[in-house]
Amino acid sequence: MLKPAYLLILAVLICLGCSSNESAIPEYTVLKGATVFDGTGSQIEKAVMIIKDGKIQNIGGPKTEIPKRSEVIDVTGKFITPGLVDSHIHFAQTGFFDGRPDVVDLRDSLNFEDLQQDLRANPSSYYETYLRSGITAVYDVGGFEWSIERQTMAENNLSAPHVATAGPLISGYPETTLDFFNTASEKQMLYLDSPETGRSAVRRHSELGSTGIKVWGLILNDSTFMQSVRAVADETKKQGNQLIVHSTSLDQAKEALRLGAKVLVHSVDDQEIDDEFIQLAKANDVIYLPTLTVVRGYYEAYKSLKELRKVNAPNDVLDDRITAHLQSSTVYESQLPDNFNLDGRITGFGNFLGGYEAIMAGNLKKVHEAGITIAVATDAGNPGTYHGFSIYDEMIAMQAAGIPATDLITMATKNGAIAMKRSADFGTLTKGKMADLIVLDQDPSKDIANMKSITHVMRGGLLKLVNKAFH
Ligand SMILES: [Zn+2]
Known part of the structure; x- marks a missing residue:
């Protein structure tokens, strides 16, 4: 003693x-x-x-x-x-093509079922990557039903960011495309074949506690599909949930707003927005998530199949899986599907990106000047957009588009918490x-x-x- x-x-x-x-x-x-x-x-x-x-x-x-x-x-x-908020991520995607066989099908060498099992069972590496990038809250706006449970699991875990999730996405794209996202036992993409399918999906996801109901793509010239989408929008309202729409053309975005969308998960990227868009956006009190950098991420990811890509992650926060992919990405060039024209895709992206990014940047400035709520969002998990530190490049691109840094701080914090419906709890000091x-x-x-x-x-x-x- x-x-x-x-x-x-x-x-x-x-x-x-x-x-x-x-x-x-x-x-x-x-x-x-x-x-x-x-x-x-x-x-x-x-x-x-x-x-x-x-x-x-x-x-x-x-x-x-x-x-x-x-x-x-x-x-x-x-x-x-x-703490920063990334308002658009996907826990079921990795930052490489293994999570997106619809884009490049490498399933013969990278087993999709095993990947999804692992992503479900082991969330902690992404949690750490997010926290060490300064991100204390993330909004997963599309994934498997298991993602919804993460909301409560992560909430009480101080080694995880706060999580909000929308659960499975609802879409009218061909089932053959949607099936690339699904496993033998679970779906992260639901095919919207009728109004009743839509309503029952909305009810189920809402009962599970989803934050938001996400529609992936509006097919404006398909009246049967649009009728089903209207049922989804109506049921979402009835359930007290918020409608999230992936709609990247001006016509689609306006229709999404007419349907009552509360969150637009991408920029309008086909043309300059007009007064009608601004009025609809204001009337809805919509949150606009520009995701300026995700498509450039695809371009870089394609190039990584030909040449190893060096990624500078502040504080070395890259998670183990993507680190391994980046060290061996060129081995997949020889495993591409027969009809896949990698060179053509790289050239195509290279030609298209500059003009595309200029439209998004111009629209972001206009949306900001109109006083519409904007939140910072990366779409992390898509090929070339890495979990965690991708938020820095997104904020830098937004700043280059003309958003003052002081406003960006609010967009990356308070406004993200609003998107997640958590502004009563965090987002401001x-x-x-x-x-x-x-x-x-x-x-x-x-x-x-x-x-x-x-x-x-x-x-x-x-x-x-x-x-x-x-x-
Ligand atoms: Zn996304």
């Missing part, structure tokens, strides 16, 4: 390890001295943020009173924003909200690329360094 004198020395040593106001176990965590962008558009210099039980107890300027029994962490000179935040070395309001200078992430009050693996 230790003598009292030793205990005293031990107590002094413990006290030096922290900076508690008292030697008792701290009741509060206080982050003191940083410039805080709170997600609402406001900025607090030399902020004092008081955290207890995973929530923000108080936040204010340097004169904010620090309670006794606080562990004070000095973050002077650093920058803090709410205000009193009573969850203590989900990131600490940066450089000022993100000067250049959104400074989000890459992340050093720490806090989820539910638990602060972690991001420059090394959590386990």
